[in-house]
Amino acid sequence: MSDDENPANIASIKAKLIASKQKWAREGRLLTGKAGEDRLPPGQRLVRDWPVLDLGLQPDVPLATWRLRIDGQVNNPVEWDWAAFQAQPQMDDVSDIHCVTSWSRYDNHWTGVAARHVVELAKPHSEVNHVIFHSHDGYTTNVTLEQFTAPDVVLAHAWEGKPLTREHGGPVRIIMPQYYFWKSAKWVQRIEFAAIDRPGFWEVRGYHNNADPWTEERYS
Ligand SMILES: Nc1nc2c(c(=O)[nH]1)N[C@H]1C(S)=C(S)[C@@H](COP(=O)(O)O)O[C@H]1N2
Ligand SMILES: [Mo]
Numbered sequence: 438m439s440d441d442e443n444p445a446n447i448a449s450i451k452a453k454l455i456a457s458k459q460k461w462a463r464e465g466r467l468l469t470g471k472a473g474e475d476r477l478p479p480g481q482r483l484v485r486d487w488p489v490l491d492l493g494l495q496p497d498v499p500l501a502t503w504r505l506r507i508d509g510q511v512n513n514p515v516e517w518d519w520a521a522f523q524a525q526p527q528m529d530d531v532s533d534i535h536c537v538t539s540w541s542r543y544d545n546h547w548t549g550v551a552a553r554h555v556v557e558l559a560k561p562h563s564e565v566n567h568v569i570f571h572s573h574d575g576y577t578t579n580v581t582l583e584q585f586t587a588p589d590v591v592l593a594h595a596w597e598g599k600p601l602t603r604e605h606g607g608p609v610r611i612i613m614p615q616y617y618f619w620k621s622a623k624w625v626q627r628i629e630f631a632a633i634d635r636p637g638f639w640e641v642r643g644y645h646n647n648a649d650p651w652t653e654e655r656y657s
């Protein structure tokens with residue numbers, strides 16, 4: 438009997454085939470628009486410019502009076518003025534923007550304070566599972582604590598090495614790269630940790646609570 442007819446060998450070849458198919462299933466291979474293979478999520482088109490979207494208000498927040506409050510159900514509430522914010526450890530990250538209105542923009546270079554650093558400092562209570570961003574224009578949006586603590590989440594004050602412009606949410610906005618861009622609150626003034634979820638401005642108006650672009654969580 439030759440080696441490949443040996444039942445033990447056939448069993449081991451089958452096991453390998455099954456393992457690789459299982460890996461494909463886990464990675465979603467051959468599905469259209471899955472992460473890794475394809476960079477553009479389903480239903481999106483690539484743009485080179487950077488559109489501006491807001492509620493018709495672009496608050497002017499001078500650095501001299503800028504404050505960021507980090508509070509809610511935490512052991513250590515924090516308030517930073519501009520100097521204190523700049524004195525925090527800084528990080529850089531390059532990520533893609535995916536807006537629910539169907540444009541995507543690749544390779545945006547952000548500089549700012551890591552969300553993880555905020556969580557470490559504020560020490561949310563053990564029952565906290567949600568984070569709510571409050572902005573100077575009255576806008577709010579909600580994410581889970583797990584989403585907020587991803588390593589690529591930034592409290593960004595610079596884009597491509599330049600101060601974030603007012604129209605794009607400067608002095609500071611949140612960047613949540615893994616979700617549709619409405620989760621990335623511009624002109625942020627308060628980060629609230631909460632045990633109970635509270636849907637934000639667009640979430641109460643029919644947008645999806647979770648907002649994953651890869652599974653097209655656009656509307657609820
Ligand atoms: N404070 C605030 N943040 C906001 C918004 C807003 O209206 N106010 N719009 C959201 C939406 S719907 C999008 S698509 C992005 C737009 O960011 P950009 O203008 O920098 O492209 O900001 C998000 N963050
Ligand atoms: Mo948006």
